[in-house]
Amino acid sequence: MIATESLSKRFPRVTALDRLTVDVGPGVTGLVGANGAGKSTLIKILLGLSPATEGRAEVLGLDVATKGATIRERVGYMPEHDCLPPDVSATEFVVHMARMSGLPPTAARERTADTLRHVGLYEERYRPIGGYSTGMKQRVKLAQALVHDPRLVFLDEPTNGLDPVGRDEMLGLIRRIHTDFGISVLVTSHLLGELERTCDHVVVIDGGKLLRASSTTDFTQNTTTLAIEVTDTDEHPDGTRAVRDALHARGVSVEDGSGLPGAGRVLLLTTTGEETYDLVRDVITDLGLGLVRMEQRRHHISEVFKDSDAERKEAVGHGN
Amino acid sequence: MATEQPTPAAAGDQTRIHNIGYRGYDGPRLGRAYARRSLYSQSLRGAYGLGRSAKTKVLPMLLFAVMCVPAGIMVAVAVATKADELPLRYTTYAVVMQAVISLYLASQAPQSVSRDLRFKTVPLYFSRPIETADYVRAKYAALTSALFVLTAVPLLVLYVGALLAKLDFTDQTKGFAQGLVSVALLSLLFAGVGLVVASVTPRRGFGIAAVIAVLTIPYGAVSTLQAIADVQDSSGAVPWIGLFSPITLIDGVQTAFLGATSGFPGGTGPSTAEGLVYVLVTLGLIAGSYGLLIRRYKKVGL
Numbered sequence: 022m023i024a025t026e027s028l029s030k031r032f033p034r035v036t037a038l039d040r041l042t043v044d045v046g047p048g049v050t051g052l053v054g055a056n057g058a059g060k061s062t063l064i065k066i067l068l069g070l071s072p073a074t075e076g077r078a079e080v081l082g083l084d085v086a087t088k089g090a091t092i093r094e095r096v097g098y099m100p101e102h103d104c105l106p107p108d109v110s111a112t113e114f115v116v117h118m119a120r121m122s123g124l125p126p127t128a129a130r131e132r133t134a135d136t137l138r139h140v141g142l143y144e145e146r147y148r149p150i151g152g153y154s155t156g157m158k159q160r161v162k163l164a165q166a167l168v169h170d171p172r173l174v175f176l177d178e179p180t181n182g183l184d185p186v187g188r189d190e191m192l193g194l195i196r197r198i199h200t201d202f203g204i205s206v207l208v209t210s211h212l213l214g215e216l217e218r219t220c221d222h223v224v225v226i227d228g229g230k231l232l233r234a235s236s237t238t239d240f241t242q243n244t245t246t247l248a249i250e251v252t253d254t255d256e257h258p259d260g261t262r263a264v265r266d267a268l269h270a271r272g273v274s275v276e277d278g279s280g281l282p283g284a285g286r287v288l289l290l291t292t293t294g295e296e297t298y299d300l301v302r303d304v305i306t307d308l309g310l311g312l313v314r315m316e317q318r319r320h321h322i323s324e325v326f327k328d329s330d331a332e333r334k335e336a337v338g339h340g341n
Numbered sequence: 342m343a344t345e346q347p348t349p350a351a352a353g354d355q356t357r358i359h360n361i362g363y364r365g366y367d368g369p370r371l372g373r374a375y376a377r378r379s380l381y382s383q384s385l386r387g388a389y390g391l392g393r394s395a396k397t398k399v400l401p402m403l404l405f406a407v408m409c410v411p412a413g414i415m416v417a418v419a420v421a422t423k424a425d426e427l428p429l430r431y432t433t434y435a436v437v438m439q440a441v442i443s444l445y446l447a448s449q450a451p452q453s454v455s456r457d458l459r460f461k462t463v464p465l466y467f468s469r470p471i472e473t474a475d476y477v478r479a480k481y482a483a484l485t486s487a488l489f490v491l492t493a494v495p496l497l498v499l500y501v502g503a504l505l506a507k508l509d510f511t512d513q514t515k516g517f518a519q520g521l522v523s524v525a526l527l528s529l530l531f532a533g534v535g536l537v538v539a540s541v542t543p544r545r546g547f548g549i550a551a552v553i554a555v556l557t558i559p560y561g562a563v564s565t566l567q568a569i570a571d572v573q574d575s576s577g578a579v580p581w582i583g584l585f586s587p588i589t590l591i592d593g594v595q596t597a598f599l600g601a602t603s604g605f606p607g608g609t610g611p612s613t614a615e616g617l618v619y620v621l622v623t624l625g626l627i628a629g630s631y632g633l634l635i636r637r638y639k640k641v642g643l
Contacts, residue, residue, distance in 0.1 A: 170366035
């Protein structure tokens with residue numbers, strides 16, 4: 022979908038991108054970086070709106086330097102900031118944007134109705150945008166990026182300003198853009214937890230450099246931790262302890278989930294594969310306890326940041 | 342959003358609406374030129390409030406009516422009194438009605454460009470096939486066309502009325518043609534000036550005031566200076582002073598080349614040589630406005 026090769030962008034005073042080489046395949050890809058890491062600059066270059074200082078980039082197999090207009094016809098873009106006029110309705114606005122993407126009038130109207138429905142705007146789409154909630158505005162912004170059925174969309178901080186429920190809905194929607202609509206997504210965020218749930222791949226950039234690019238599962242699945250919580254019975258007044266002892270007896274190391282909600286009642290163990298789940302189930306059944314919960318606690322992507330920070334500090338230390 | 346899931350087609354003859362899930366688009370994508378045309382027609386319609394809320398139609402339609410009514414009255418008078426010429430030349434009409442034209446420009450130029458800047462809609466355009474030049478050309482052409490409609494329709498009313506009053510066909514046609522050239526030039530110049538001012542004043546209200554100021558302050562200054570120069574027996578300076586405001590520029594051009602009577606004090610318009618300077622300055626301003634707009638929009642990208 023996207024391929025860059027030692028892509029650099031230098032401004033008189035700052036280097037926004039520094040020999041960035043990444044390959045992004047189909048699916049949902051998260052682009053992570055702190056503010057000023059070069060995310061927006063990268064999107065600008067990929068849309069063919071800003072020439073790279075050096076290196077090259079391709080989007081959908083088209084060179085950004087020469088085929089910008091063709092790329093922009095097949096790509097959607099949802100900006101981070103507000104971009105909606107308050108005095109027109111969502112329908113009018115999205116129809117206009119569809120025509121700006123080259124859709125004939127009739128198709129523009131049909132696609133607008135479809136797209137607004139898919140992003141979850143129904144009757145309110147005939148009302149002026151000025152009266153919408155932030156969540157609805159984000160949906161309109163998303164709709165205008167999808168209305169021309171692009172093959173790839175760039176979403177710049179789509180969950181900005183949303184409450185937790187709105188955030189979840191938006192993330193679900195982003196997931197569906199790929200699974201149901203068949204459109205690949207490049208989504209930027211500085212909230213790693215979000216990307217972990219929605220993305221197939223994550224690209225981390227920092228200071229214009231590639232920090233890491235791999236699939237989300239690589240980030241989080243190296244070691245899967247299992248959290249379990251059980252009930253107590255008359256036979257085993259401290260169920261948690263009983264399970265721990267039983268598991269110890271079978272050679273599985275178990276930690277207390279100290280520092281987690283429900284500390285003292287939660288056990289953490291490292292899974293070695295499918296058989297661990299069976300083992301836990303059997304142990305608990307044998308003891309006659311009730312299983313309150315058993316959930317995967319994946320390592321968070323943020324730990325990657327911590328690791329890389331540590332590495333960087335180390336490198337700086339060596340440099341001295 | 343479980344309702345969005347594709348529903349398996351129900352067996353049998355039930356007439357139910359099925360949610361067929363996401364449909365892709367395989368139809369034509371008409372590209373840049375089409376997008377530019379669409380933006381042009383949307384902006385032109387918008388300049389008269391068409392396709393927008395009822396509130397936005399009031400002012401442009403009112404001003405359009407105000408432009409046309411005097412023409413209608415003049416025609417009625419000419420027909421009723423069986424006059425052998427219209428009370429006013431075609432080329433004079435726009436100069437007389439300049440306040441209305443300025444008001445229209447002040448209300449519609451910000452509407453056309455400032456909204457996109459204020460609400461940051463511009464990046465949405467430029468993330469699509471159209472480019473800076475397409476956007477500027479579409480907006481410029483749309484406002485020019487809107488002004489042309491505003492200024493040429495009253496002339497058409499005069500012309501049709503003149504023919505109904507059985508005035509001399511050749512004379513009237515020539516005058517009408519000269520009038521059309523004059524208002525076309527005026528539309529280009531005013532649209533350019535209005536758009537440049539509006540594109541640097543994204544804030545609501547401020548753009549309107551700025552456009553009015555840019556049109557009226559130079560005109561006031563120029564007329565005053567011309568009057569003083571005329572009284573002080575230095576009427577040679579009058580045409581040169583006229584170069585410094587949009588409406589007197591148009592006045593000078595049409596006096597020199599389009600058979601108009603000058604509105605300058607003393608009625609002395611520019612000579613042919615001076616008129617040439619007027620034409621050059623006018624064309625320079627139009628080109629300059631276009632250049633400034635392109636520069637302005639290069640900066641606002643994403």
